[in-house]
Amino acid sequence: MVQILQALASLKLTLLGMVLLGIGAALSYGNPEHVSVWVLVAPLALLAINLAAAIITNPRINRQPGLLVFHVGLLGMVLLAGIGRLTHLDAHLEIAQGQAFSPELLMDVREGPWHAGALDKVAFTQGRFTVDYAPELRRGLTHSQVFMPQPDGSVLEVDVGDDRPLVLERYRFYTTHNKGFAPVLTWIPADGEAVSGRVHMPSYPLFEYKQDNHWTPPGTEEDIKFWLQLDTGMTLEDSWVLDGRNSRGVLVVTSGDQRVELKPGEETRLPHGRLRFDYLTTWMGYRVFYDPTIQWLFFVSVAGVFGLGQFFWKKLSLTAWTDDDSETANKRGSV
């Protein structure tokens, strides 16, 4: 048993594992779809076994507290990163002003098999937002207003944006460059109940030239095309603030060969019903991130580095920085 452990603890195996990890990292560059996570998992598993065996059997590690903390920290990080991947959730969210969050709104969801967060407990309502732009449309700060219901029945208003995510039930919502306008429409079918909804136009100002979308009323084959003519005050030369309150829009509605321009509050009659353009609102795109291990990863990694620092300090206090100890210095071994 001890012999097996000692063989597994070989430092040559460590070097092999490190080379394999390097290859795995090279293959993982840019997170390509077709590369399996095993290119990282396999070398990390090899290194973890190797390291665990070394920690148990090699007194050069386990008798030197600082070095031990560092190597155990490495092991801990691999473990935590693994748990993180198994329990994580990554997704995108587009949510309009006045809309309440619900898990069904998440798009492009990628989650680990053990993901079990309390997403259904996440409750907030999107408010308005502003985005500052420097000349030449270089994006500055985003301020996105969200409202969170409190246990006592009140509503808490917070300002999030950029590096200040909204954190609820450990889900982190980050504003993105993806945001835009959404006409709120009411469809009154010839027979049946009226329905209201929003049509999200493409990201603004990225797709400023292409503010269109289309919709088919339920139970019909009519393809209604929308084109939003916006006046947002956007300029290339000066700084500018994207703000729904300072933006106006005229909605061009096309169905078959019929084309009308609607201002907010106006409606038009189409083959299968009436369509009203109620008002113009905005939507914000968030990146949603959940990983219960990130704080732990931080603490374990910092503790590990402090261990290495302590080991270094201890060595340093035993010998001078530049002692000319040629007898021992260049033997196999340590610094």
Add this chain to the structure above:
Amino acid sequence: MNIVAEQPWLWAGLLAYLVATLVAMWGLSPRLAGSESVQSRRHERVVLGAIALGVLLLTIAIAVRWVRIGHGPWLNLFELLMSQLWSLGLIYALLYWRLPGLRPSAAIVMLVMWILGSWVLLLEPADSHFPATYYNFWKWFHVGLGKIFLALMLAGVGLGGVMILRRTERGRQWFRAMPTDAAIDKLAWRLMMLALVFDSLMLITGAVWAQDAWGRYWAWDALETSAFFTWLLLAVGLHVRLSFKVPPWLSGVIIISIFALAFVTYFGTPYISPSAHKGMV
């Protein structure tokens, strides 16, 4: 040509570095071995003084630019080079002062510094845009720790260079005033271990910043991948020495390779790849 306010200070700083470089090289010359200034190592004070003066002048250059464009030197290559010239000079001056054993290797270090020095002279001091994600205060730690890491690596390159050059008769002559290869090797790897501490901290604080800025702590973008290679190669280097008897010249080659990778990570990758890590939107 339009000269902006910080340029004269930058040039003056580089001139001071030039003086340091030339005096450091002058001190190596075998023909001057007997000169009183070299014997008594007075020329080392000139080297230290000139680097310190260069750092002071570069501090002014950075401050003047900061006031002119309204933010620190975080973004474009001109700014990064200027800021690295400043921090490498500052930290190396401290090492030079505290560790007399490495002083003759300053000739190599300063020559390497000139890769940055001549590069910055070729660049336009163009204004840069300050992205929203740069308001984050973790950038101070990330960038600061990274600066210490690179400076320690640079000092290691000086020692590595000495161990390689000492394989020639001329090299032995130049670096006659330095301790034995074994002692240099030991000092060099101590710097490497300290570099590993700061490299690790740089990666940790960078991951925290990335989590804040882009909602993920690690995504194998170009810079992250390249920085991970550097960290891993440092680990490989340290462990190779534990498993094998590494001759000093090879030690030097390993150290210089790690530095080369770090150099590409700092000054190549962010500008070659269009990845988000550049901080632009």
